[in-house]
Amino acid sequence: MDADALWVNARLLTFDPAVSAPYGLRDGWALAVRGNTIAAVLPPDAPEVRAFTGRVTDCGGKWVTPGFSDCHTHLIWAGSRANDWQDRLTGVPYTEIAKRGGGILSSVRATRAATADELVALALPRLRALAAEGVTCVEIKSGYGLTTADELKMLRAAKRVAGEVGVELSATLLAAHAVPPEFAGRADDYVSLICSEMIPAAAQENLAEAVDVFCESIAFSPAQCDRIFASAKAHGLAVKGHVEQLTNQHGAELVARHGGWSVDHLEYLDAAGVEALANAGTVAVLLPGAFYFLREKQQPPVEALRNAGVPMAVATDLNPGTSPFASLRIAMNMACVLYGLLPEEALEGVTRNAAKALGRGDRFGTLEVGKRADFLVWDVLHPAEIVCHLGVTPLAERVVLGCSRGL
Known part of the structure; x- marks a missing residue:
C-alpha cells in the first residue's frame, strides 16, 4: 500500500x-x-x-x-455591537436599529477605520476558537467595508488570518451587505459600483471565489441581486445569497436560477423556493445562531427541505451583531434544539453538506x-x-x- x-x-x-x-x-x-x-x-x-x-x-x-467546514462567517470586523444587542433586549427591532445607523453600518464605520494589521489581530482569536473545535475549512466574507479599498482590505486580511491559523479558506465578496451612507437613496448606483469595480478587482487579485448578497427588504432587491450575480459569473466567481431571513423576497429561487452554491438563513422560504433548491442542487445553509440571538419565531422549513432532498448545512454566521458565536458545535446544538435536526444531520451539515456549500464537495467533507x-x-x-x-x-x-x- x-x-x-x-x-x-x-x-x-x-x-x-x-x-x-x-x-x-x-x-x-x-x-x-x-x-x-x-x-x-x-x-x-x-x-x-x-x-x-x-x-x-x-x-x-x-x-x-471529517474535518469540519464553517461555511458562513463574517469573521473579519472591528468595533462592537453589544449596544445593539442591549437595545434589542428592550424591544427595539433589528430593522429599527439598522435605520438608526446601528447594525451593519456600525460595523462598517469601525472596520473602515481599522488597518489591515488590526483586523488580522482581532480576527485571529475567533478563527483559533473555531479551529480548536475541529474547523479545518472556513468561509470568510467581506461586507463591512463597502468601498472597493475596504472590501479588498478585508479579503486580504481573511487570507492572512487563514494562513496563520492553517485552515483552508473560502473567501467571499459580500459588498452587497448594506447600502453605504454615501450612497443613501442611490442603491442602484452602488450596485453599479459593485458590478463595474469591486467584483472585477476581487477577481483580478484572486481574493474571492464567490459573491454573496443580502437579498432583503432592508437591503437589496432581487433585481439588484440579479445584476450582481450576472457580473460575478462573468468574472468566473460563484454566487450565493443571504435570503428569506426577514421576509420572502424569492431570493432562493434567484440563487437557484444562477446555479448558486448556497442559500443561507431561509426562515421565510416557501414551497416554490424549496422546489427550486431541490432542482438546482443548491445547499440550504441553516444559521440558528442568528435565529436565537434575534429571538426570531419563524423557523426555516426544515421538514420540507428534508422531504425534498435538499442538502442542509449548518454554520455559525459568526458576526459582531446577530450571531457572535465562535463555536460550530454551539451552532450544531442550536440546529437540533431549535430546528429539529438530528445529530447525524447536524454533523453531516458541517462536513459533507458544508463542503458542498463551499464548492469543495469533491475534495472535502x-x-x-x-x-x-x-x-x-x-x-x-x-x-x-x-x-x-x-x-x-x-x-x-x-x-x-x-x-x-x-x-
Missing part, C-alpha cells in the same frame, strides 16, 4: 453516501494517508493493514469524523479515497455527544493535510 501513515482501530463516521449505515459508519476500520490525501479506507482484516510498516496511530476505538486528509478523532461514547455535550471539547486529535496538529 502506497501510504505514509495509518490510523487503525477507528470508528469512522465517513459520511460517504455510498455507505448505507448511519453516519456512513465503518466500525473498526483503518484510514491510510499518503501526503495530504486519504489513500485508502480499509477493513481491519485487510492484508494492507497487517503488512503496513509505516507510522501507525491506534485510535483505540475512538470516533473519527467525507472520509473517502482521494479526499483531503483532514479529519478529527473524538473521545466520546456516542457521536451525538459531539453535538449535545458543550463546554468541553472532547477532541483527541486534529489532523490537517495528513499531519496531526495541536489542539
